[in-house]
Amino acid sequence: MTADTSSTPTPRLIDHMRGVRYGEVLPIYLRDHGLEAEVYGTQMLNDCPQHLWEQLDADAIAKEMGAVFVKLNGPRRWVLDGLGTKVAQVEPVLREFGGIMFRRIATVPLGDRTGSSPYTETTVNRGAVFFFDAGKPVYELVAPDGKAYVMQALCMGVDPAMDESVLPALGERLAMPDGWTYRVRILEEELVVDTTSSPATVLQDEFENSYTLPY
DSSP states (O other), rough: OOOOSSSSHHHHHEEEEEOEEEEEEEEEEEEHHHHHHHHETTTTOOOOOOOHHTOOHHHHHHHHHHEEEEEEEEEEEEOOSSSEEEOSSSOOOOOETTTTTEEEEEEEEEOOOSSTTTOOOOEEEEEEEEEOOOOOEEEEEETTOOOOHHHHHHHHSOTTTGGGGGGGGGGOOOOOTTTTTEEEEEOOOOOEESSSOEEEEEEEEEEEEEEEOOO
16 A cells, blocks of 8 residues: 555645655666666755756766666656655665756666656655645546556656646646546545555656556
8 A cells, every 4th residue: 555544644744845846867777677767856955957957968977877878857846735754765865966966765666668658657665755735636647447646746858838737738638548537636635645665656647747656
C-alpha cells in the first residue's frame, strides 16, 4: 500500500507547495540488475533558475558522473499542497551542476529500458509523504482497470507553456492508450500519499507530467 491508511495523522512539515518550481538531473547507470537512475533534485534547495538550467549539458554531466547518459528532467512544478516526513532511501549527497545545487533524493530501477514510456508504471524509492488538500483540484489518469494516478508535478520541459491553468483541458491533448481516461475532480477530503515504507508507483504522460498511485 502506498497510501496512508493509519488512524494517526501523518505530520505535514511543509505547506504551500502547489506551483513551487524545481528541476532534476538523472544520471543513468548500468548495474548488475540493469539500468538504474539516480535522481538529483533541487527540491527544498532552490527554484532551479531557468537561465542556469538552459546551460546544463547532459553529455558533460554524464562524463563527470561516469554515467551511461543523463536525463534532464524539468523544470517542473508541484501540483500538490504539502510535504511530510522524508525518509532517506539513498545517501542525500549534495552536488552542483552548472551553478545549481542538487541533492540526491531517490533511485529509479529501469531494467532494460533507457527511460520511462508514457502510461507505463515505474517504481521510485523516494521515501516521501505527499498531501493534497481538501477543496483543491486533482488531475488524474485512470487506467482501464480503474486505478487512478494523481498528478504530483507538471513538466515545462516538453511544453514550456504547461502550468496548472491548462490542466483542466489537458485530456483533450493526450494520446492516451485505449481504455484510459483523464479527469479533474475536487477533493472532498485530504489525500495523503505515504511512500515512506514502500516504493512509490508512478507514471508519466507524453508531456512528462508525473502521476503517482495513491493506493
